[in-house]
Amino acid sequence: MLRIENLTKTYGSKRAVSNLTLHIRPGEIYGFIGHNGAGKTTTIKACCGILDFDEGDIFIDGISIKKDPLECKKKFAYIPDNPDLYDFLSGIKYLNFIADVYAIPKSEREERIRRYSDLFGLTPDLAQSIGSYSHGMKQKLALVSAFIREPKLLMLDEPFVGLDPKASHTLKELMRDLCSRGGAIFFSTHVLEVAEKLCHKIAIIKNGELVVSGNTDEVRGDSSLEQLFLELVEG
Amino acid sequence: MFRSLLKIRLLALWQAIVGRRVKKRSASKVKIVLYAILAVYIIASLLLAVGMMFMGLTRPLVSVGLGWLVMAVAALMYVAVSVIGSIFMTQQQIYEAKDNELLLSMPIPPSYILATRVLMILILNILFALVLLAPAFFVYCLEVPALSPLMVINFIVALLLISCMSTAISCICGGVVAFISSKMRRKNLISVVLMLAFFFAYMYFYMNLQTYTAKLIASGSAIADAISKSLPPIYHFGRAIDGPSMLSLLLLAVWCLVPSALVYYLLSRSFIKIATAKRGTFRVEYRERELKVSSVRAALLRKELGRFFSLPLYVFNCSLGSFFSLIGAIALIVKGPELKAMLYMIPELRPLLPLLAGAAICFVASTNIITAPSISLEAKTLWLLKSMPISAYDVFYAKIMASLVVTLPPLALLSVVICAVFGLKPLQWLLVIATPLLLQIFISLMGLVLNLLLPRFDWLSEMVVIKQSGSVVAALFGGMAVVLLPTLVYWLLTPNIPGDIYLAMCALLFIVLSLIMLAFLRGKGAKIFNDL
Numbered sequence: 001m002l003r004i005e006n007l008t009k010t011y012g013s014k015r016a017v018s019n020l021t022l023h024i025r026p027g028e029i030y031g032f033i034g035h036n037g038a039g040k041t042t043t044i045k046a047c048c049g050i051l052d053f054d055e056g057d058i059f060i061d062g063i064s065i066k067k068d069p070l071e072c073k074k075k076f077a078y079i080p081d082n083p084d085l086y087d088f089l090s091g092i093k094y095l096n097f098i099a100d101v102y103a104i105p106k107s108e109r110e111e112r113i114r115r116y117s118d119l120f121g122l123t124p125d126l127a128q129s130i131g132s133y134s135h136g137m138k139q140k141l142a143l144v145s146a147f148i149r150e151p152k153l154l155m156l157d158e159p160f161v162g163l164d165p166k167a168s169h170t171l172k173e174l175m176r177d178l179c180s181r182g183g184a185i186f187f188s189t190h191v192l193e194v195a196e197k198l199c200h201k202i203a204i205i206k207n208g209e210l211v212v213s214g215n216t217d218e219v220r221g222d223s224s225l226e227q228l229f230l231e232l233v234e235g
Numbered sequence: 236m237f238r239s240l241l242k243i244r245l246l247a248l249w250q251a252i253v254g255r256r257v258k259k260r261s262a263s264k265v266k267i268v269l270y271a272i273l274a275v276y277i278i279a280s281l282l283l284a285v286g287m288m289f290m291g292l293t294r295p296l297v298s299v300g301l302g303w304l305v306m307a308v309a310a311l312m313y314v315a316v317s318v319i320g321s322i323f324m325t326q327q328q329i330y331e332a333k334d335n336e337l338l339l340s341m342p343i344p345p346s347y348i349l350a351t352r353v354l355m356i357l358i359l360n361i362l363f364a365l366v367l368l369a370p371a372f373f374v375y376c377l378e379v380p381a382l383s384p385l386m387v388i389n390f391i392v393a394l395l396l397i398s399c400m401s402t403a404i405s406c407i408c409g410g411v412v413a414f415i416s417s418k419m420r421r422k423n424l425i426s427v428v429l430m431l432a433f434f435f436a437y438m439y440f441y442m443n444l445q446t447y448t449a450k451l452i453a454s455g456s457a458i459a460d461a462i463s464k465s466l467p468p469i470y471h472f473g474r475a476i477d478g479p480s481m482l483s484l485l486l487l488a489v490w491c492l493v494p495s496a497l498v499y500y501l502l503s504r505s506f507i508k509i510a511t512a513k514r515g516t517f518r519v520e521y522r523e524r525e526l527k528v529s530s531v532r533a534a535l536l537r538k539e540l541g542r543f544f545s546l547p548l549y550v551f552n553c554s555l556g557s558f559f560s561l562i563g564a565i566a567l568i569v570k571g572p573e574l575k576a577m578l579y580m581i582p583e584l585r586p587l588l589p590l591l592a593g594a595a596i597c598f599v600a601s602t603n604i605i606t607a608p609s610i611s612l613e614a615k616t617l618w619l620l621k622s623m624p625i626s627a628y629d630v631f632y633a634k635i636m637a638s639l640v641v642t643l644p645p646l647a648l649l650s651v652v653i654c655a656v657f658g659l660k661p662l663q664w665l666l667v668i669a670t671p672l673l674l675q676i677f678i679s680l681m682g683l684v685l686n687l688l689l690p691r692f693d694w695l696s697e698m699v700v701i702k703q704s705g706s707v708v709a710a711l712f713g714g715m716a717v718v719l720l721p722t723l724v725y726w727l728l729t730p731n732i733p734g735d736i737y738l739a740m741c742a743l744l745f746i747v748l749s750l751i752m753l754a755f756l757r758g759k760g761a762k763i764f765n766d767l
Contacts, residue, residue: 048622050618073622073624084615084616084618085619086542087545088541088546089538092526093541097534099526100528100530101531101534101625102623105528106526123521124520126521127520127521
């Protein structure tokens with residue numbers, strides 16, 4: 001579903017991501033772990049076509065993001081670590097705007113908005129302007145806007161930050177559900193316990209370079225993910 | 236601690252005036268020189284305009300012994316302008332400051348927080364005073380028979396004192412505006428209405444300035460008597476300088492400092508309550524309704540219009556021409572026949588009427604620069620547009636259409652009214668209506684191109700982008716140049732070409748310029764957007 005081939009991205013003379021290769025297959029939840037500034041956000045943004053990159057290529061469902069970005073963007077949904085949305089729109093107007101952009105048919109959009117907003121407990125607040133939302137509510141709205149698209153691939157940057165325990169639980173359930181229907185999820189996180197329990201596969205990145213990747217159980221071995229991460233990052 | 240806080244406030248004020256600079260991208264020397272020339276030009280124009288205003292007033296009043304009235308009138312104007320100019324700043328800095336809660340959580344005495352905020356507004360008002368009162372005093376010095384050093388000292392002290400008073404009035408008015416807007420659902424509408432009311436009151440005053448000056452000279456004694464009785468601080472301001480009277484200076488100090496201290500005391504007593512008050516949280520329960528389905532472009536257009544109407548400053552600063560068009564059209568319906576009779580008294584003007592009308596409407600159109608800050612305003616939400624399956628041209632299309640939806644109908648209305656009032660021929664109707672509309676299309680395209688070339692994403696407040704960013708300044712001056720240059724060319728080089736034909740040539744020029752801009756947006760512009 002997502003194939004990152006020898007991705008290299010530099011900012012001036014600094015190599016933010018160096019020769020990174022990852023494959024995320026349908027049905028997989030892939031965790032992306034690294035210290036602050038390791039290159040996680042840069043990688044995810046490059047995958048979304050937001051950031052241009054210097055070398056390598058990224059394929060979404062077999063299509064190169066460099067060659068046909070619009071076709072790729074129809075297949076995934078992305079949520080950044082700090083979702084700045086259109087504060088001047090109300091929640092429902094924002095969701096309808098997203099539904100228009102992704103050409104979701106009328107009956108389906110109404111049903112999906114109802115379903116996902118209810119799941120995140122956001123329905124009563126949909127008439128409010130986004131500017132009045134808390135960080136957590138914005139995060140929930142961004143998640144609802146991602147799920148109503150029913151994407152094949154979901155790319156999330158620190159999706160659990162700001163979510164209350166119930167919303168976190170809902171998100172995990174929805175992630176599993178999406179993957180059980182053949183979708184794939186690639187997400188970065190600092191919450192290692194979540195990664196350990198939720199991800200089929202994980203990749204650890206350090207200073208822009210891939211340190212380890214593979215099945216969660218195999219990567220972790222007998223130690224905890226936290227122990228492994230500290231050993232790899234400090235080592 | 237107090238100094239650190241004050242430093243941060245002053246830095247914020249400085250950035251609000253000149254904008255935030257990113258260290259990595261050091262400005263070129265040419266750019267710095269151009270900005271410096273522009274700043275000197277604006278300040279010099281302001282000082283000159285105020286100086287000229289007082290030129291005609293000072294000599295007659297000084298000659299009849301009413302020199303103090305000159306400074307009193309200057310003080311009155313200053314208080315009005317500074318209060319109007321700083322109301323919204325006061326509202327944002329004291330009553331609705333975003334960092335109030337953060338600062339209150341730190342070990343900083345609340346009185347320090349308030350004092351630094353009030354001091355910043357005072358500094359802003361002193362800057363207003365320097366622009367308004369200093370040229371008036373300079374003109375006064377030229378006319379007064381015996382200038383003494385005490386007059387200059389008293390002027391400086393009186394300027395500081397009157398600035399304290401206008402700061403106190405700003406604090407009260409800012410509080411009233413914050414209170415009213417907190418009780419209203421349509422806050423943006425209130426802000427736009429207030430801004431327009433202040434602006435058109437100012438325009439009305441400025442347009443009738445000569446009449447007021449004449450009245451002031453004709454009935455100087457009566458006005459002086461009224462001011463001395465009803466506005467003691469203004470009276471003592473004039474007397475303290477003109478005397479120079481130390482007693483008046485002392486009384487001015489009492490009139491300015493006592494109310495200011497009282498306002499500060501009241502504010503400091505309720506500052507925590509003000510700073511932590513929840514404003515404007517009108518809770519509207521969502522009720523499911525049928526959702527409207529639109530095309531991608533229509534959805535993007537609605538989003539653009541939503542942003543435009545949600546920012547009163549954006550509406551006010553970038554679509555001034557639309558307001559002028561609407562007010563002009565109404566004024567022409569009422570006063571049109573009078574104006575027509577006046578213009579028809581000069582027979583040479585009759586054949587030039589279509590050209591004059593076209594130029595006037597084009598000049599109005601040149602102040603509509605909605606697209607110029609539209610890319611910069613995306614800033615933190617740019618990720619949304621860039622991660623969606625939409626092309627850069629879809630984004631441009633929505634921004635240009637939003638600008639045209641807001642600006643074309645009022646311009647067309649003004650053009651139609653002008654054509655009807657002056658009884659133009661059918662072909663002239665077509666030219667007078669089409670030329671400004673074509674110019675507006677070009678300005679919308681040009682504004683977008685300029686913003687792509689001069690984007691600014693490091694802003695903390697939309698005000699910086701809307702009022703001071705390079706693309707906005709360039710679009711405003713560029714638009715005016717596109718109107719003024721053909722006008723000058725006609726006047727100086729080609730006055731023998733019939734007005735109608737020249738107007739048609741201008742329309743053709745605007746079409747060609749628009750096509751050039753469109754080609755740029757479709758090619759290089761899209762690439763620039765994708766690389767942002």
